[in-house]
Amino acid sequence: MTDQPRPPLGGDARPVLQAGAALLADGMWLASTLDAARRAVIDAHRVLAEPQIRPRLAELGIERLRESTGGRVRLAGLPEAGFLTVGDLVDADPARLDAVPGIGPQTARTLRAAAQQIADAVAASVQVRVENDPENRETTPLVVAVTRLSRLLPAAKTLKVLPDQVVPALQHDVAAAAPTASRIGWLFTGRDRKDAATIAYWRVDQAARWASENRIADRVAAVRSIAEAPPTAAEAWSGFAADPSAFYTLLGETVGLRLDVAAVEGYLPSEIVERIQALRLDDEYSNVNLRGYQSFGTKFALVQKRVILGDEMGLGKTIQALAGLAHLRAQGQTLFLVVCPASVIVNWLREIRRHSRLVEFRLHGDGRDGALNEWLARGGVAVTTYDTAGALDLPADLRIAALIVDEAHLVKNPEAKRSQLVGRLGKQADHVWYLTGTPMENRVEEFRRLIKRLQPAVELDFSAVDALAGPARFRAAVAPVYLRRNADDVLLELPELVRKDEWCEFTVAERRAYDDAVRSGNFSAMRRASFSSTDPVACSKINRLLNLVSTALANGRRVVVFSYFLSTLATVTAALRESGVCPEVLGPLTGSTPAAERQAMVDALSAPDGPRVLVAQIQAGGVGLNMQAASVVIICEPQVKPTMETQAIARTHRMGQLNNVTVHRLLTDDTADERMVEILDVKTELFDAYARTSAMADATPAAVDISEVALARQVVAAEQSRLQLPLQ
Known part of the structure; x- marks a missing residue:
């Protein structure tokens, strides 16, 4: 009973x-x-x-x-x-x-x-x-x-x-x-x-x-x-x-x-794979659906704790890292810290808001001390730069649940202050994840130094001479700490475009030039304010562009850089040469370049031993030329006509392209760039046009374009109102 x-x-x-x-x-x-x-x-x-x-x-x-x-x-x-x-x-x-x-x-x-x-x-x-x-x-x-x-x-x-x-x-x-x-x-x-x-x-x-x-x-x-x-x-x-x-x-x-299971798992040994597969991710604080290889990467970082996520560019290292933080938050952990170059801090803050339910704090610039105290009290994801991190007044007994070091190849020199700083922060963290898209197989000594800082107790039985034995030997030696997958291995669909908006932040000099342009109502000068110098310290977009080109070249990719403005093209060309990132640059290819010279530049870009970067005016390079040799596109500013971007991208993404195409569009936060994107998004479905094939864009230009005069008036008025800078 x-x-x-x-x-x-x-x-x-x-x-x-x-x-x-x-x-x-x-x-x-x-x-x-x-x-x-x-x-x-x-x-x-x-x-x-x-x-x-x-x-x-x-x-x-x-x-x-x-x-x-x-x-x-x-x-x-x-x-x-x-x-x-x-x-x-x-x-x-x-x-x-x-x-x-x-x-x-x-x-x-x-x-x-x-x-x-x-x-x-x-x-x-x-x-x-x-x-x-x-x-x-x-x-x-x-x-x-x-x-x-x-x-x-x-x-x-x-x-x-x-x-x-x-x-x-x-x-x-x-x-x-x-x-x-x-x-x-x-x-x-x-x-x-x-x-x-x-x-x-x-x-x-x-x-x-x-x-x-x-x-x-x-x-x-x-x-x-x-x-x-x-x-x-x-x-x-x-x-x-x-x-x-x-x-x-x-x-x-x-x-x-x-997928190729071995490729997804980064060719890791079975005992590590078994531990990774046994972990079940908690997505309570996550806003993203991970692909299988991304889920594996997140779990690799969580299980191994102090690792390098070295996936090829465009595979979502940031998303994998944020999913790992979301999992740790669901397990009761609260304090997370991201250290990155100043050029990507805005990107990180936006990605945190977009892909997670975690609270973000900006520990950089005005208000950083107040943000630091609030982060310590509330918990969340604090984002700071290599330069600012050293000035933060962190408690000596602070324990950080996870430290993320973005563009980690920048801390390869053990004598550099930023490398020593990251090493000290790493000692206060339970998890340390280095993110870098730069391949390490051919940089053995640099890699060894990174590992020494990341896991001092790990001794890698691997030398530069051993690199001649091929990637399998390398992967076996570094398996506990390094995971790298290539796009061709894990993207079955080879998506038409991997698109990334790269948000930058004005330097003091750029802000001054921009405000002057807004006061005068000079729409063209407003759009060009981010390219006033070839110095990456003084110019945020140049800084980001040089990083993107460097990473692309390290991955064996060829690059096309597009801009509407001739002055911007000249600045970009000079910056690439002066920085040493790419001493041999093709272009600028402009509207005044004779047809024969244009084709010669494209042919040179396709040559096996030829230059690997072409700088082109978007009106000229976006029409009639096939640039399939390049698989990375950098657009220096948003365009007035969405079809202009679409047609330019189609120069690389077309029949005969063997690689997935990554498009980086450089944007500056809280400027005409952001106003242009907002207006074009609402009025012309810009993002839809941005992803379409050139055939679709060519067929319906009137449906997506907007008058340059009308757009200029709207953007200038919006910026003058926001900044309270009346027309002079």
């Missing part, structure tokens, strides 16, 4: 039973809706993948079935009956296969199952690339299906416990509690069943109370409203163009796209 109190009966019990039944129905609807949405993605993907799957299966002879069945399947008689490949068996009519002499029904079922298993494995490895073409009727169903799923999942995220835990329990309890609905029926119910009904009733009651307290019905209704209003094709394509990476991430998770 149960020790629980007797349940209400009849009319007193029915409200609870009805609430339990309604909750069960909601949970089952939610599960089936999400399953159907996922199935729609899988089916749409399979339709596009099928043309690639069939030829591959046709190349696999039936003898491959022995591998998947352990050699226990009979193949005799199949070739004579016309079954020569795995593809033949996948498409086989069951009756025809059963009729093959020596192949009975059991063997036929085994053959078909083995063939289908191989077909599924091939399907999982097929790369489906979606071109940004809203008129493509074949790919539209997949784009719509992924978009619908992407809308449902966030809304259903907080309801995960409903289909996973509540529904399985209610399926039993609602039925078991049924005898309580009738007083007369209860009288004729046996003791064992009464005990079971009593226990079940109170569990249904508990579930109903939980649902009421957490407004589960309202939250399910919100998901239902999303499910009943599927995205239009136009909405789906617009979302894809705005964020193709999110599209491919969700697609890969849903259909189980298979």
